[in-house]
Amino acid sequence: MAIEEKFDVIVVGGGLAGITAALVCARAGLETVLFERGEYPGSKNLSGGVLFTPVINQLIPEFWNQAPIERPVTKKLFSFLSRERSLAFEFSSREFAKPPYNNSFTVLRAKFDKWYAEQAEAAGAFIINETVVDDVIRDGERVVGVKARRDEGEMYANLVIIAEGANAFLPLRMGLREPFGPDDMVTSAKEVWSLPAETIEERFNLEPGEGASIDYFGEGACMGLLGAGFVYTNKDTLSVGIGVNVGDVMRRRIPPNNILDWFKSHASIKQLLKGAKLEEFSAHLIPEYGYKKFFDRYGDGYLVVGDAAGFVNTSLYHEGTNYATASGLHAAETAIEAKEKGDFSKDTLKSYEKRLADSFVLQDLKRFREVSSFMHRHPEFLGKYPEEMIALAERYFTVSGEPKEKILKRAVRGFTSKLSLFKMTLDTYRLMLKVLGIHPTWFIFPPKK
Ligand SMILES: Cc1cc2nc3c(=O)[nH]c(=O)nc-3n(C[C@H](O)[C@H](O)[C@H](O)COP(=O)(O)OP(=O)(O)OC[C@H]3O[C@@H](n4cnc5c(N)ncnc54)[C@H](O)[C@@H]3O)c2cc1C
Structure with a gap:
């Protein structure tokens, strides 16, 4: 030619x-x-x-x-990590296990x-x-x-x-x-760890051949930086990584590798990686502007x-x-x-x-155009808020021999003494609008189409 x-x-x-x-x-x-x-x-x-x-x-x-392809994603989890605790939301569907598999596959x-x-x-x-x-x-x-x-x-x-x-x-x-400016980009560090397929299915409670994606937020995931961690199940490997805003990395002077090590050292992640062997490491940018x-x-x-x-x-x-x-x-x-x-x-x-x-x-x-600037203005959504929600859950589930009412009141008091409920409600309203894409008033006045 x-x-x-x-x-x-x-x-x-x-x-x-x-x-x-x-x-x-x-x-x-x-x-x-x-x-x-x-x-x-x-x-x-x-x-x-x-x-x-x-x-x-x-x-x-x-x-x-x-x-x-590796596995269709039939289970999605969102998990908030503090250093020692975690609070998770899990969604799974048998519908997602049928063609076209919710158009979501690990690869x-x-x-x-x-x-x-x-x-x-x-x-x-x-x-x-x-x-x-x-x-x-x-x-x-x-x-x-x-x-x-x-x-x-x-x-x-x-x-x-x-x-x-x-x-x-x-x-x-x-x-x-x-x-690009530093705040326009996310830097990501990622590793692939091998584990037998059956161990993955057992550990993530999956049907044979099916997969899970878990996104992690909070101090335990990214050391309080703007970002998230993830664990995705492949056939016989796990993809484990973090993505953090480049500007935040520069301001805090923490290399992405250290953040990934911190994430992996959390008890929840350590348990998932037990016995796994590191196969590869890579790093990449993600545009966030x-x-x-x-x-x-x-x-x-x-x-x-x-x-x-x-x-x-x-x-x-x-x-x-x-x-x-x-x-x-x-x-x-x-x-x-x-x-x-x-x-x-x-x-x-x-x-x-x-x-x-x-x-x-x-x-x-x-x-979703406001997401990035919203998260920069409200870092508490990846820090203080989940941290206090987790602390509230811990107090709520504490068994101490005291009457439940006393425990509940103490749990709520502990929560409200650290946070302004009014501000948090207002911020959550904005979060639903800008980050989740849901207009809160839709629940009162359902959208026509
Ligand atoms: C760690 C990480 C996790 C992610 N997870 C997800 C996820 O779970 N789900 C999701 O939907 N998205 C995810 N993304 C984002 C997703 O990977 C990208 O949006 C997607 O790959 C973009 O595809 P692309 O073809 O535009 O760019 P790329 O896939 O990056 O492809 C660009 C190609 O161009 C080549 N190239 C670059 N410059 C030149 C040049 N000058 N000459 C010749 N070739 C060139 C490169 O080698 C590369 O092959 C993730 C990104 C990262 C970094």
């Missing part, structure tokens, strides 16, 4: 967003090339995590019969992304591994190709889809965004998708994979429309924006 050849579409980055875009473009007959800097798609991506799959199931129906990205990229290749996409794209090539304002780090690395296309993940260097070089700092993600000859566009929902949902795949799909649909029109100008490509706005991508990210 001559390197000067002009393609319909160049995709930069072989993660979930880029592979989805390449798969859909190739299926529609567009000449598509994808650059991945890693040895293969997935090799540079963090393994583990929950993959949300409505888009993948739409593109490859019942993909779970052929894809290397190891190194395996899953590799398989997913093979589907794009089978559809006709040309994948070039171990090649970093350093910049775009412009003709005036229009993006007409990319400069790849290899001999004769200039390659041209009608459309460049930027899917390079959280770092988003190309949008920075293109002048689309400002440099959200809706209010979004930049122009379309222009003459280019579109930006996935983490590169900041499409992550850092509310209680902790989702990025479904926004990556959905934005990759919408970028591909836009490419197909542009190819039909023979026009890859900004004017045609702006329909990407409409597709995003009509889908859950921008609707969700808009709804």
Whole structure:
């Protein structure tokens, strides 16, 4: 293949967003090339995590019969940890154990992304591994190709889809965004620990083949920093990690590895990891700047998708994979429309924006746009409030030989002496609105649709 050849579409980055875009473009007959800097798609991506799959199931129906998934998530837990205590909320459903498995699967990205990229290749996409794209090539304002780090690395296309993940260097070089500030990013440290499948099922109280995701909050998870810990069950490994705001890490001068060690040393986590063997460690960034700092993600000859566009929902949902795949799909649909029109100008490509706005991508990210700034203003939700709730539970469940009424009064008195109930109620109202996405008045005046 001559390197000067002009393609319909160049995709930069072989993660979930880029592979989805390449798969859909190739299926529609567009000449598509994808650059991945890693040895293969997935090799540079963090393994583990929950993959949300409505888009993948739409593109490859019942993909779970052929894809290397780990376990469908049938059980979700949210756990508040103080240093010595814990308080958990558990949800499980037999519905989630049936196809389409609530579109939630634990995966190891190194395996899953590799398989997913093979589907794009089978559809006709040309994948070039171990090649970093350093910049775009412009003709005036229009993006007409990319400069790849290899001999004769200039390659041209009608459309460049930027899917390079959280770092988003190309949008920075293109002048689309400002440099990120520390509070715009979450840093994540993660380990994979092996355990026999039966031990995992026993320990997490799971049916054979089913999985659990547990998100942890509070002082015991992240040393009082803004962030969360997680444990996800794979087939015969556990993904264990923490994600904390970079600004908070810098202010407190605590390296993420120390926070992960602290998290693992909590009695609840130690018990889950008993007898397990460390297999791998990795670290990665997650964009947290959200809706209010979004930049122009379309222009003459280019579109930006996935983490590169900041499409992550850092509310209680902790989702990025479904926004990556959905934005990759919408970028591909836009490419197909542009190819039909023979026009890859900004004017045609702006329909990407409409597709995003009509889908859950921008609707969700808009709804949860205040989460990050809210949590910065109210660190008590990850510290003082859960801490006092746990202390209240401890006092409430204490058996001392005293009458229950006396114990209950003492429990409530202890709680109200540490916290203003009025402030906490007001804050909780705001939390429901901004972090959980539930308008509290909906319970009194149910929404019409
Ligand atoms: C620890 C952690 C846990 C997470 N857990 C979850 C979870 O449970 N559920 C969830 O939904 N989301 C989760 N996320 C977020 C989710 O992983 C991302 O939102 C998603 O992977 C974004 O996909 P993407 O394709 O946009 O980017 P990525 O998956 O990061 O892919 C980007 C690709 O581009 C390549 N690349 C980068 N620059 C270049 C370049 N210049 N040239 C060529 N190739 C390049 C990279 O090697 C990579 O393969 C988690 C993230 C982290 C870090």
